[in-house]
Amino acid sequence: MTLKEPYAGRSGGSLGLGDPGLDRLSLGVAARLSRYLQVLTQARKMGRETISSQELAGYTHVNSTQIRRDLSGFGKFGKRGVGYNVDALLTQIRRILRTSGQHNIALFGAGHLGRAIAGSDIFAEHGFRVVAVFDSDPGKLGEPIGSDGELHVRPYTGIAEVVEQEGVVVGVLAVPTAAAQEVAADLVEAGVKILFNYSEALLQVPPGVTVHTSSPAVDLLHALYFYLT
Structure with missing residues (x-):
């Protein structure tokens, strides 16, 4: 071949x-x-x-x-x-x-969605690895997270250092809509060029940064349209 x-x-x-x-x-x-x-x-x-x-x-x-x-x-x-x-x-x-290598992810949000993402093996199957999880809730800080509990929830500090040390290339936003833009700005400032947004926020980012938004509501509307037509 x-x-x-x-x-x-x-x-x-x-x-x-x-x-x-x-x-x-x-x-x-x-x-x-x-x-x-x-x-x-x-x-x-x-x-x-x-x-x-x-x-x-x-x-x-x-x-x-x-x-x-x-x-x-x-x-x-x-x-x-x-x-x-x-x-x-x-x-x-x-x-x-380009999924034959490993691409490191920083995950923001340790709620139900964030924990599901951190504990899923789907990302690993395609060369992605969650290397850091952040959350703003003091009650969640230090909690083990991930399929093996190998990671611990971090505070929203030192993001740039973590991005550099862990070689983060993708930021995943599993945060409330109101917090998403600020998190996106912090990631962009830290040098992350790919953002995967699970919130409903319409993120504003500079040229050269890619944003993919996954909205269940939009997906359902899309499916409903084809069902009705």
Whole structure:
């Protein structure tokens, strides 16, 4: 299996990967590849050795023609009548998305959502590791958190030092909406360029900082629209 020359995104912005073997992906392609990766990860857990583009389409709600087009932009994958080798395709998509290494996360908020995130193994499956957890509630400081209780809740102080010492590249905000902008500003000031926002806040950040907001309300509205139409 060989990779072709990288291709530029079609539309909707682009995502720089910083890999000499890869150039840029459109945001749409990056989003779809992430969905393929999620399905492939589960398929491998189930012991699957191959998977067809039709199966990928069924799980990701992306049509099979689009899947083949996305993958063909990076090389020759799969065999007609057989499908894609799960392990091989996982390896290549991880390389394309740069998830083959480890990316450290600072998590803000040790409430129910924060604890669920810290204790989940989903992030680790894709190369992300929570290395620090912060909370403003004095009653939570020092409490063990994480799947093994290996981390302890920190106060909202020394953020820049922790970011530098732990090599934090992603900040996850599981805080109340009213607190999110201030936390985002502190993370940006500390040098973090990627923010994952679980609050409803409309974060204002300078150029060069990426924000992804995950809103259950918006997702439900999206699902409801397609159900009603």
